[in-house]
Amino acid sequence: MWTLFNTFLRIGLFTIGGGYAMIPLIEQKVVDEHRWMTRDDLLDLIAVAQSCPGIFAVNIGIFVGYKLRGIRGALITTLGTVLPSFVIILSIALLFQQFRDNIYVERAFKGIRPAVVALIAAPVFRMARMAKINRYNVWIPVVAALLIWLMGVSPIYVILVAGIGGYIYGEIENENKLNKTS
Amino acid sequence: MLAYFILLFWTFLQIGLFGFGGGYAMLSMIQGEVVTHHHWMTMGQFTDIVAISQMTPGPIGINCATYVGYTSLVNAGYAPIWGVLGSLVATFAVVLPSLILMIIISRFLMAYRHHPRVEQVFSFLRPAVVGLLAAAALCLMTAENFSTPRESPWQFWVSVLLFLFAFISNRVYKLNPIRIILLCALAGIVLM
Numbered sequence: 001m002w003t004l005f006n007t008f009l010r011i012g013l014f015t016i017g018g019g020y021a022m023i024p025l026i027e028q029k030v031v032d033e034h035r036w037m038t039r040d041d042l043l044d045l046i047a048v049a050q051s052c053p054g055i056f057a058v059n060i061g062i063f064v065g066y067k068l069r070g071i072r073g074a075l076i077t078t079l080g081t082v083l084p085s086f087v088i089i090l091s092i093a094l095l096f097q098q099f100r101d102n103i104y105v106e107r108a109f110k111g112i113r114p115a116v117v118a119l120i121a122a123p124v125f126r127m128a129r130m131a132k133i134n135r136y137n138v139w140i141p142v143v144a145a146l147l148i149w150l151m152g153v154s155p156i157y158v159i160l161v162a163g164i165g166g167y168i169y170g171e172i173e174n175e176n177k178l179n180k181t182s
Numbered sequence: 183m184l185a186y187f188i189l190l191f192w193t194f195l196q197i198g199l200f201g202f203g204g205g206y207a208m209l210s211m212i213q214g215e216v217v218t219h220h221h222w223m224t225m226g227q228f229t230d231i232v233a234i235s236q237m238t239p240g241p242i243g244i245n246c247a248t249y250v251g252y253t254s255l256v257n258a259g260y261a262p263i264w265g266v267l268g269s270l271v272a273t274f275a276v277v278l279p280s281l282i283l284m285i286i287i288s289r290f291l292m293a294y295r296h297h298p299r300v301e302q303v304f305s306f307l308r309p310a311v312v313g314l315l316a317a318a319a320l321c322l323m324t325a326e327n328f329s330t331p332r333e334s335p336w337q338f339w340v341s342v343l344l345f346l347f348a349f350i351s352n353r354v355y356k357l358n359p360i361r362i363i364l365l366c367a368l369a370g371i372v373l374m
Binding site: 012013014022048049050051052053054055056057058059062063066067071074075078081082084085086088089090092093094096097104107108109110111112113114115116117118119120121122123124125127128130131132133137138140141142143144145147148149152154155156158159160162163164165166167169170171 | 196197198199200201202203204205206207208209210211214215218219226229230232233234235236238239240241243244245248249252253256262265266269270273276277279280281283284285287288298299301302303304305306307308309310311312313314315316317318319320321322323326327328337340341342344345346347348349352353359362363365366367368369370371373374
């Protein structure tokens with residue numbers, strides 16, 4: 001149990017820059033070092049965790065923890081993954097409160113803000129390739145982005161409608177295929 | 183005050199439940215709820231939080247939830263200790279749906295993930311997540327983050343240059359985001 005906690009504490013602590021940077025580390029710890037599962041099993045888990053809502057690293061942790069030790073295992077790995085973030089961010093938040101009005105900190109953040117926007121914009125095209133965007137479905141991301149950006153629609157509704165829309169569209173397609181064949 | 187915590191919990195529960203597509207896509211949702219909908223902080227403050235979440239260890243979604251939970255309480259005029267409780271509530275709420283869903287999925291749904299009906303749902307959902315990410319970037323292109331040519335031409339054009347630098351160095355040269363942020367911080371101190 002302690003090893004499980006400790007492993008995911010490290011995964012939470014040593015990955016900077018979010019989700020996908022964690023995969024090699026998780027692979028090394030879970031497959032090579034502790035032999036908790038095979039590489040194929042882990043790849044399957046990663047595929048499922050990616051298509052699930054929530055934080056990727058936490059999802060993986062829950063899967064691994066639950067597989068090994070049931071619900072207690074899942075709770076332990078979640079705590080392990082979340083704890084480093086929690087402690088570090090809170091320390092920074094408490095400190096930043098005092099330094100925010102410092103002229104140099106203020107200037108530094110004036111320079112950082114455009115970079116943050118660029119770092120969020122940069123993965124859009126990579127994600128588009130991964131989501132297999134083509135000329136038939138390109139309207140979906142465009143409409144989604146415009147609704148959120150210009151109309152102020154909540155992204156939560158966009159996700160809900162997209163999921164339901166995809167389901168209904170698939171059903172209509174199936175119906176058409178059936179009609180053609182019969 | 184209790185109402186505030188319940189609202190915070192409810193908001194992050196939804197974010198955890200509908201946050202498909204990983205940390206960056208989740209940022210769009212946090213931004214939509216926290217800045218646009220509830221006005222718990224300004225777009226500039228949110229951008230700073232994202233910057234710090236990117237630079238510090240840990241999943242960006244958790245970092246951001248923790249920081250937003252703290253900041254929204256402090257912004258509302260409560261003492262920092264309530265802010266700490268706020269970040270506890272936000273982090274717990276964002277993780278809770280994962281905990282429940284993942285356990286259900288690993289028990290029952292692993293077998294169904296290639297089921298045509300599941301694929302149908304994702305055929306629209308995956309492209310929509312790309313739109314979410316694009317919207318997150320577009321929503322952040324504000325006067326607070328870039329200034330305007332009229333308000334401060336110097337800051338505006340330096341900001342545009344830093345944006346282009348960060349975008350190109352990340353996409354083309356695969357420069358590490360932490361280095362990019364540090365370089366831009368340095369540029370900000372020298373130029374702004």
